[in-house]
Amino acid sequence: MVHQADLPGNWRKQEQTTGAEQYAATLRFEKNGLYVGTAEPAGAFTWWDQGTWEIRGPTTLALSTANDEVVSYRFELVGDELRITDADGRSVRYRRGD
Template sequence: MTELDTRLVGQWRRRTEAAAAKRYAGHLHFQANGLYFGQASPPDTFTWWDGGTWAIHAPGRLALSTANDAVVVYRYQLDHDTLTITDASGCRITYHRDA
């Protein structure tokens, strides 16, 4: 069963600047309708999370549709205004909620 974690709804800015994290969106916007939009940083570069659907497949498991339209499930943690998403290789990408 899929559902949404409404705590994720809103604007997020990537804080992790490690090389492996740069393929992921610099800015994320999760909408309450299950859609998200990603913006590359710097602009006009490739981002794996360009936009599509998002859902929670299980506690701590965030499913995002990716640039090739595949739906990939990631581990995630939310601590107040800090969102950490971990990919299958162990790369941790940290985002901070934009005000």
């Protein structure tokens, strides 16, 4: 099982399914339960801009979104690869890095 301590750090988008362009190009998860997402190009909209995060089960990650709603996503963390999938099946794969 993945624990809160496993997610903090910097993550960069590696690939996405069609329709997942709205999700951040980079994510930084902090140990205190906050995160910051950035879009590319800079200044573009991202649904995951900044807010809170929490692991709520073995495959559930809750993120507060651009409109402050807390949304649960399915996720998988294997080594330095993180895949987040929304309720519509759109997924984004991130790799841990600086």
